[in-house]
Amino acid sequence: MIKKYFLFIFIIASLSASAQTPNVYQPYSFQFYQKFDKYVYNPNTRFHTSLKPYFADDSLLKAPLDSFYNIGAETRKRSWIRRVVRTQHLIQVTNKDFTFYGDYLPDYSIGRELVQNKTTWLDSKGFQFGGTIGKKFSFYTSAFENQAAVPKYLEQYIAATRVIPGQSAYNSYATKTNNNPDYSYVTALASYTPNKYVNFTLGQDKIFIGDGYRSMILSDFASTYPLFKVTANIGNVQYSAIWASMQDIRAKPLSYDTGYRKKGGVFHYLDWNVNNRLSLGFFDAIIWADKDDLGNPRGFDPTYINPFIFLRIVERNNGSPDNALVGFTSKYKLSKGATIYGQFVLDELEGKNFFSNTGSARNKWGAQLGIRGANLFNIERFNYLTEYNVARPYTYTSRPYGESKTTSIGNYAHFSEPLAHPFGANFREFVTILSYSIDKIDFFGKVNYGIYGLNFNSDNYGKDIFLPYNTVVEHPGKTNGAGQRIAQGLKTDLLYLDGRVSYLLNPKYNLRIELGAVLRSETNNLANNQTKWLTLGVRSSFRNLYYDF
Numbered sequence: 001m002i003k004k005y006f007l008f009i010f011i012i013a014s015l016s017a018s019a020q021t022p023n024v025y026q027p028y029s030f031q032f033y034q035k036f037d038k039y040v041y042n043p044n045t046r047f048h049t050s051l052k053p054y055f056a057d058d059s060l061l062k063a064p065l066d067s068f069y070n071i072g073a074e075t076r077k078r079s080w081i082r083r084v085v086r087t088q089h090l091i092q093v094t095n096k097d098f099t100f101y102g103d104y105l106p107d108y109s110i111g112r113e114l115v116q117n118k119t120t121w122l123d124s125k126g127f128q129f130g131g132t133i134g135k136k137f138s139f140y141t142s143a144f145e146n147q148a149a150v151p152k153y154l155e156q157y158i159a160a161t162r163v164i165p166g167q168s169a170y171n172s173y174a175t176k177t178n179n180n181p182d183y184s185y186v187t188a189l190a191s192y193t194p195n196k197y198v199n200f201t202l203g204q205d206k207i208f209i210g211d212g213y214r215s216m217i218l219s220d221f222a223s224t225y226p227l228f229k230v231t232a233n234i235g236n237v238q239y240s241a242i243w244a245s246m247q248d249i250r251a252k253p254l255s256y257d258t259g260y261r262k263k264g265g266v267f268h269y270l271d272w273n274v275n276n277r278l279s280l281g282f283f284d285a286i287i288w289a290d291k292d293d294l295g296n297p298r299g300f301d302p303t304y305i306n307p308f309i310f311l312r313i314v315e316r317n318n319g320s321p322d323n324a325l326v327g328f329t330s331k332y333k334l335s336k337g338a339t340i341y342g343q344f345v346l347d348e349l350e351g352k353n354f355f356s357n358t359g360s361a362r363n364k365w366g367a368q369l370g371i372r373g374a375n376l377f378n379i380e381r382f383n384y385l386t387e388y389n390v391a392r393p394y395t396y397t398s399r400p401y402g403e404s405k406t407t408s409i410g411n412y413a414h415f416s417e418p419l420a421h422p423f424g425a426n427f428r429e430f431v432t433i434l435s436y437s438i439d440k441i442d443f444f445g446k447v448n449y450g451i452y453g454l455n456f457n458s459d460n461y462g463k464d465i466f467l468p469y470n471t472v473v474e475h476p477g478k479t480n481g482a483g484q485r486i487a488q489g490l491k492t493d494l495l496y497l498d499g500r501v502s503y504l505l506n507p508k509y510n511l512r513i514e515l516g517a518v519l520r521s522e523t524n525n526l527a528n529n530q531t532k533w534l535t536l537g538v539r540s541s542f543r544n545l546y547y548d549f
Contacts (some may be wrong), residue, residue: 023055023193024132025140026065026380027542028208031444032433034383038374039064043333046273047381048238048282050329051231052208052220055138055191055199065473071440071507089508093131103509105144109537111516113151115530123147126185126541128509141188142541149180151531153520154547161416162249166545168223169249175247177522187224187542201229204412207242208544209269209283210329210340211386213243213431214421215285216366217327221546222417230307236273238470241307246287246414254291261409262290265419266304271329281329283345287398289409290321298335323398323410341387343368345420347412357463361472361481366391366420370431381437386430393426393462393484394452400468408468418465422549426463427452429526440504442512448496448548453489454524461489492524498549502539511540518547526530 007509033052039060040047047060056065073087084090091102104141107124126144133139146167148160152167163169164183173183205222205227227244244265251261270282273457286304301322331341345366353360370387396418412419423429429450436443460471462484475483502514513536520531 011412023057023191023199024138025189025191026054026056026061027140027142027187028053028206029542029544031435031442032542034372034385034433035068035381035437036061036064037372037383038336039476041333041339041373042336043277046236046276048233048271048273049211049331050209050271050279051238051240051269053205056365069507073503084506085511086506087508088506095178098131098133100129101508102129103127103399103540105142105509105540106511107144107146107537107539107541109514109535109539111533111535111537114532114534115153118149118151120149120151120533120535122537128541136193138191138193139189142186144185144541144543146184147180147182151533153529153531154524157549160333163223163416165422165547166221166223166417184302185224193516197233199229199233201227201231203227207267209281210368210391211331211339211372212343212368212370213385213433214368214387214389214429216343216345216368216389216391216420217329218269218285219418219420219422220544221422222413222419223415225414238271240267240269242268243304243324248413249408249416251409263409263414264288264290264304265414268308268457277333279329279331283327283329285325285327285412286322287325287410291409302440312383323412325396325412335373338371338373340371341368342370342415345395347397358482359478359484361394361469361484363484364392364395364425366425376434379436383435385433389427389429389431391421391423391425391427392484392486393488395425395462397425397462397469398418398465398466400470408466412463413465416466422546423450423452424463424465426461426487426489442500442502442504444500444502446496446499446548448494448497448498450494450496451487452494453487454490454492456490459489463489490524490526492522494549495519495521498548509540510523510542511538513537514539
């Protein structure tokens with residue numbers, strides 16, 4: 001597998017010519033990216049903040065990133081081992097036409113879940129390689145092989161979804177023998193920037209669109225997927241077209257040889273900096289299945305090659321065979337220390353239901369409103385975020401596919417997980433995050449409070465986006481799916497508290513010693529699930545993984 005990645009990178013990179021400063025990929029992690037809020041959300045700039053991961057070139061991000069990567073740099077000559085642990089990459093080559101770096105990425109932790117009285121651990125061995133060739137090409141790849149023992153709520157999630165959150169399917173043989181999942185995580189990207197206006201990116205990764213902690217339109221919660229992204233920067237407008245290949249591991253395979261059911265996605269996002277303070281964004285997505293209602297393979301629809309936004313019109317002209325979704329984003333920089341932001345996603349528009357108060361099941365939308373900023377109370381490197389997220393029942397769902405009429409492969413999901421919010425739909429959520437850095441010490445605290453409605457009595461109340469929308473619950477005295485309300489069903493409260501303190505050993509690959517504590521409480525009329533989880537570990541890499549659901 002590793003040889004294939006190097007071959008892929010070499011073939012793409014060998015086409016290099018010359019011209020300008022290459023765009024260097026910076027893996028996305030909320031905890032890492034928020035360190036630069038002071039710069040990217042400054043009202044004196046027009047940096048495009050919503051599309052992540054970023055590429056760091058000679059623009060706004062290069063100087064603060066260089067400053068971070070050189071924290072603790074020493075002028076005196078030190079031993080090679082000390083330099084690798086504290087200040088430099090394991091492998092590092094820099095010359096006029098070629099740069100290359102490589103690192104071993106240890107990610108080990110030991111913990112205790114106090115309610116279960118269970119020992120938890122993570123044994124993760126990884127690597128990363130990256131660099132540039134000439135002035136137009138850059139590349140990056142990382143891979144991890146993992147084994148873990150996790151708290152009960154994650155065990156239940158893995159058993160239900162058959163995947164490790166945001167990473168991959170687990171090795172079923174390993175779980176049969178010892179109940180500890182064995183799994184992998186892989187990214188690989190090649191980037192080509194022929195001029196200052198256009199970038200082409202090909203590889204396996206995730207995309208996050210938005211300015212919040214969550215995204216209601218496209219998040220990085222699910223596993224990585226193959227993608228091709230074209231991004232154009234023209235004045236105050238950044239426009240991206242993304243084509244992705246995804247899978248549904250819950251749907252019945254077409255055959256043993258073809259493996260998991262395939263699905264495709266095309267996403268368009270236009271980010272417009274109206275002025276230094278105000279930005280508006282416009283988004284659309286189409287998800288299509290590999291098989292029509294009669295069981296016939298569909299293949300790729302060539303009309304979706306169209307790189308321009310609002311494919312809903314094209315999809316409708318094709319007879320509306322697929323799942324279309326549109327969204328809107330915005331942000332306004334109130335000051336150097338405060339930016340308000342929001343999102344709105346519309347999964348189905350039927351005017352008479354959208355503007356009425358009937359609670360129609362076809363009134364499917366989600367929204368976000370938040371504020372974030374840097375230097376809270378004028379304290380340097382004290383950053384904050386607070387946001388509210390909401391989604392109506394059955395948002396992100398699809399019509400049924402296949403002979404059984406129970407498969408929802410066309411839903412807004414990949415590899416058994418949502419492409420937007422981890423909760424799926426039918427919820428409200430409040431999130432607050434505080435972080436503070438002093439030299440190499442980081443403090444991070446997060447509070448999630450969610451209210452959602454679970455299914456019970458075999459009724460579909462709208463949280464599970466993998467159920468087709470023809471299975472909506474019918475409320476007494478209502479007809480045609482009316483009377484739906486947010487958090488209907490088995491009303492459940494979720495409180496998730498996450499606190500971490502870490503000491504940075506090597507900024508080049510985010511090697512750190514980290515102490516963490518999680519308190520999770522999920523309660524309803526039928527259950528009271530409690531988790532108290534302490535961890536201590538040596539962590540590395542910039543991966544963004546979510547366990548707050």
